[in-house]
Amino acid sequence: MSDLVLLNPGPAGTSPAVRAAMLRGDLCHREPEFADLLGRLRASVARCLGVADTHETVLVTGSGTAAMETAVIGSVRAGRKLLVVDNGVYGARLLSMAEAHGIETVVVRAPWTAPVDPGAIAERLRSDGRIDAVACVHHETTTGMLNPIAEIGAIVRDHEAVFLVDAISSTAIESPGLAEAGADIVCGTANKGLHGIPGVSFLLLSTAKGADRVDAAPRRSVYLDPGAQLAAQRAGDIPFTPAVQTCYALDEAITEYETAGGYEARVGLYRERAAVVRAGFARLGLPVLIEAPHRANSVTALELPTGVTYPALHDELKRRGYVIYAGQGRLSRTHFRIATMGEIPMPRLVDLEGALEESVRHLAKARGE
Ligand SMILES: Cc1ncc(COP(=O)(O)O)c(C=O)c1O
Structure with a gap:
């Protein structure tokens, strides 16, 4: 094989050094060595994607879908709505997550083969003051199509709403990237463009709006709770057993990426x-x-x-x-x-x-x- x-x-192929990193040894996540690894990854994920000055990383144990759900849960305050762009399977997944958590939604649909029109989002934001977040997939892996996240980010920036971007299949691959997107809550994964091992994903929260928003959102899940994760990870801790070996692999993958x-x-x-x-x-x-x-x-x-x-x-x-x-x-x-x-x-x-x-x-x- x-x-x-x-x-x-995805799962995407990995290098021998990334696979070997999983053998660094057993480690208890309550030991200082794990706190070091966590701190290093929180810094390096944001740094390697060019958003170290504007965003803070929250590691999520699970595949990209876990990061998506954590992001959806954390993006909307009680009694407000999530606007979801649906022009592919992953936009539809964001929508079904919001529905599963009882979050009211507004849907902007576009054909699977056409990027969403940012004007349609601007119009909804103008006409509906209860929209608290706009969610859009950057690269709809369904078709290989890119949505115009920088344009949407510029529109959302003028509103109280936050901008949630699923960048799972675009991080480290597409330009313009996250630094230009004006996104407040980004989901990404260790695998795909970063060439790590599946099992760890992450959120990038903007210090301008994203970090405050996940704190203000009601607690909709015990495991996928971005506010609790953020508070714990800031203190060098992680609430539940992390995928330690997958974290080692991500650490190595980012070293390779930065060296290259x-x-x-x-x-x-x-x-x-x-x-x-x-x-x-x-x-x-x-x-x-x-x-x-x-x-x-x-x-x-x-x-x-x-x-x-x-x-x-x-x-x-x-x-x-x-x-x-x-x-x-x-x-x-x-x-x-x-x-x-x-x-x-x-x-x-x-x-x-x-x-x-x-x-x-x-x-x-x-x-x-
Ligand atoms: C755009 C996008 N979002 C979310 C996911 C879900 O990620 P995972 O399969 O790692 O849960 C994928 C997976 O291909 C994806 O391409």
């Missing part, structure tokens, strides 16, 4: 990867779902070639060393996705075109064409 290149949008040049270098790497694989898709005549300038650096949704099913293509490519990913939701029969997240040797991305071509040819031959 170790030679398989993961072209799914940090945010600019990582975004550059993802752009280079996108250019390599997309040139191949164009030569093969595979239609892409989202065109520039709204498409992400890391995910390309492609139409399945005529007569080719996703499971058949998946299996052919896996035989050739690549794990691809299905189209999501209503795109599952017509599209597949190629993600270039995590540790991937560039020569394997160069060779992907040939593997795709061979796979499609092999499947056509099997159909007797």
